[in-house]
Amino acid sequence: DADVTQTPRNRITKTGKRIMLECSQTKGHDRMYWYRQDPGLGLRLIYYSFDVKDINKGEISDGYSVSRQAQAKFSLSLESAIPNQTALYFCATSDEWSVPDTQYFGPGTRLTVL
Amino acid sequence: GQNIDQPTEMTATEGAIVQINCTYQTSGFNGLFWYQQHAGEAPTFLSYNVLDGLEEKGRFSSFLSRSKGYSYLLLKELQMKDSASYLCAFTGGGNKLTFGTGTQLKVEL
Numbered sequence: 001d002a003d004v005t006q007t008p009r010n011r012i013t014k015t016g017k018r019i020m021l022e023c024s025q026t027k028g029h030d031r032m033y034w035y036r037q038d039p040g041l042g043l044r045l046i047y048y049s050f051d052v053k054d055i056n057k058g059e060i061s062d063g064y065s066v067s068r069q070a071q072a073k074f075s076l077s078l079e080s081a082i083p084n085q086t087a088l089y090f091c092a093t094s095d096e097w098s099v100p101d102t103q104y105f106g107p108g109t110r111l112t113v114l
Numbered sequence: 115g116q117n118i119d120q121p122t123e124m125t126a127t128e129g130a131i132v133q134i135n136c137t138y139q140t141s142g143f144n145g146l147f148w149y150q151q152h153a154g155e156a157p158t159f160l161s162y163n164v165l166d167g168l169e170e171k172g173r174f175s176s177f178l179s180r181s182k183g184y185s186y187l188l189l190k191e192l193q194m195k196d197s198a199s200y201l202c203a204f205t206g207g208g209n210k211l212t213f214g215t216g217t218q219l220k221v222e223l
Contacts, residue, residue: 004156031209042215043157043201058210090156094209100145100164101209105156 003027004106006091012112013081021076021109023091031094032074033103034058034066036087043090049074050096081113116140118214120202125220126192134187134217136202144205148176148187151199151216160200161187189219197221 004025013019023032034046045058047066055066063085067075078085088110092103118138126132138146145164149157163169163178163185175188187200199216206212 040215043203043211043213045210048210088154096209100147100162101205102147102159102162103211104159107156108154 004091004093004104006089006106006109008109009107010110012114014114015082017081019078019081019111021089021091021111023074023076023106025072025091025093025106027093027095027104028071029093029095029104030071031096031101032068033092033094034064034074034076035090035092036060036085037090037108038087046076078111078113081111083113085111086113087111116206116212118202118204118212120200120214120217122215123218123220125222126189128192128194128221128223130192131188131190132192132219134189134200134202134219136185136187136214138183138185138202138204138212138214140183140204140206140212142206143180144209146176146178146185147203147205147211148174148185149201149203151201153198157201192221194221194223 007022033048035043037043049068065077091106094101094103120136148160151157161176168177173190178185201216202214203211
């Protein structure tokens with residue numbers, strides 16, 4: 001079984017809809033991250049969380065929100081989706097006690113906003 | 115500010131050696147990572163450098179010069195399955211990774 005899972009894997013939605021992307025991990029890591037990847041722009045950090053009560057904005061948090069429901073779960077929400085949020089979204093986890101604190105990525109969610 | 119730069123594309127021949135360069139600028143530096151990403155898949159960890167010098171791991175090696183803000187990934191005995199995007203990323207404070215846009219490597223026969 002995969003250590004980091006994301007649901008759904010693919011999603012097509014319409015402008016203005018609210019959607020949620022979910023991430024679960026069985027690695028026992030405290031730290032979790034959400035990234036988006038766009039052609040030519042690389043991976044950009046949206047939000048990150050170092051434990052259940054910790055939420056931090058990343059480079060491009062506008063238009064997104066997150067919820068860390070438990071150590072193993074970190075959800076990303078788009079309150080009102082817009083076409084320029086069409087991208088490949090990755091969740092990642094890391095262990096603060098590991099050296100290096102390597103991030104391990106989920107399989108990704110391909111989101112299309114029409 | 116923070117900046118990271120790597121070539122967009124490279125092509126190499128099966129069995130050859132290829133070097134992918136990465137330059138970065140940052141006020142705080144904790145370490146440099148290389149990830150491999152096949153099309154449509156998740157990035158996977160390849161290597162990490164925190165001190166200057168060469169780290170070797172099988173066919174892959176990574177080099178770091180902190181004073182020059184420079185790293186490279188060296189791939190030896192190239193195989194067709196090495197065709198992928200290679201992502202350079204550094205950590206500053208707080209373990210946040212700043213990624214380059216990736217180098218798309220094509221391995222040809």
